[in-house]
Amino acid sequence: MKTIKIAGVPEHFNLPWYLSIDNKEFESQNIDLLWTDVPEGTGKMCQMLRDGETDIAVILTEGIVKDILAGNPTKIVQVYVDSPLIWGIHVAAKSNYKTLADIENTKIAISRLGSGSQLMAYVNANNQGWETNSLQFEIVNTIDGAVEALTNGTADYFMWERFMTKPLVDKGIFRKIADCPTPWPCFVIAVRDEISEKEPEAIQKILNIINKKTASFKSIPNIDSILAQKYHQKTADIQEWLSLTEWSQRQLSKEMLNNIQNQLLELKIIDKIGTFDEIVKTV
Numbered sequence: 001m002k003t004i005k006i007a008g009v010p011e012h013f014n015l016p017w018y019l020s021i022d023n024k025e026f027e028s029q030n031i032d033l034l035w036t037d038v039p040e041g042t043g044k045m046c047q048m049l050r051d052g053e054t055d056i057a058v059i060l061t062e063g064i065v066k067d068i069l070a071g072n073p074t075k076i077v078q079v080y081v082d083s084p085l086i087w088g089i090h091v092a093a094k095s096n097y098k099t100l101a102d103i104e105n106t107k108i109a110i111s112r113l114g115s116g117s118q119l120m121a122y123v124n125a126n127n128q129g130w131e132t133n134s135l136q137f138e139i140v141n142t143i144d145g146a147v148e149a150l151t152n153g154t155a156d157y158f159m160w161e162r163f164m165t166k167p168l169v170d171k172g173i174f175r176k177i178a179d180c181p182t183p184w185p186c187f188v189i190a191v192r193d194e195i196s197e198k199e200p201e202a203i204q205k206i207l208n209i210i211n212k213k214t215a216s217f218k219s220i221p222n223i224d225s226i227l228a229q230k231y232h233q234k235t236a237d238i239q240e241w242l243s244l245t246e247w248s249q250r251q252l253s254k255e256m257l258n259n260i261q262n263q264l265l266e267l268k269i270i271d272k273i274g275t276f277d278e279i280v281k282t283v
Contacts, residue, residue, distance in 0.1 A: 075281035085186030
């Protein structure tokens with residue numbers, strides 16, 4: 001039995017992995033796939049890949065592209081979710097901020113440096129025509145930290161996946177003032193180079209299993225109710241989320257990688273463009 005470590009956010013996108021592990025689908029291929037939930041998100045997973053704390057990460061595209069270019073010895077082996085991530089832009093429910101214009105030049109809560117919540121703050125600022133060089137950040141680590149920061153005023157707004165954050169809106173803790181979709185496929189599967197080289201067959205088996213699961217995921221009986229119960233969501237919200245979400249079983253194309261890098265370069269999130277072979281590995 002080969003042991004492979006994998007990490008991802010504890011969100012609805014990753015239920016296909018949980019189901020495949022629970023059904024012993026990896027075990028049947030002689031793979032002990034050890035899943036770790038990482039509520040801190042992409043910045044933390046980049047560090048885990050660098051430190052060998054995980055072998056695989058299901059991770060935000062923009063975050064891992066940036067970190068590979070910064071020396072993370074990892075490659076993208078596949079797109080996991082093809083549709084954009086819809087980031088909700090949230091303020092404290094009792095704050096005086098009502099519109100996007102109100103939050104220009106205010107402090108942004110982010111999970112950590114290099115996280116999606118930071119990178120998408122640049123995307124949103126650029127979309128609004130704001131000065132991106134002067135964005136101010138407050139590191140809050142998790143969504144619970146964001147609740148604390150926005151409630152006590154140490155930060156002013158927080159960007160996080162819209163549907164996972166909606167229960168906080170429904171409870172009157174946050175108020176959503178806008179959405180900001182990613183201009184690229186939102187999640188990819190990234191593997192440390194050492195593991196890709198040592199265990200290519202195991203990685204291919206893992207991808208085959210998860211691709212089969214995601215291809216049929218929406219047709220699982222009562223999947224909307226299962227997701228709603230597990231992630232404390234309203235069934236109607238999950239149904240809307242499912243209608244907007246498309247999983248992928250394909251590799252990141254050169255054209256899409258160039259598109260992502262050009263946008264990240266324009267936003268000054270990266271300072272150079274990498275080659276396809278530096279960032280992507282065909283399994």
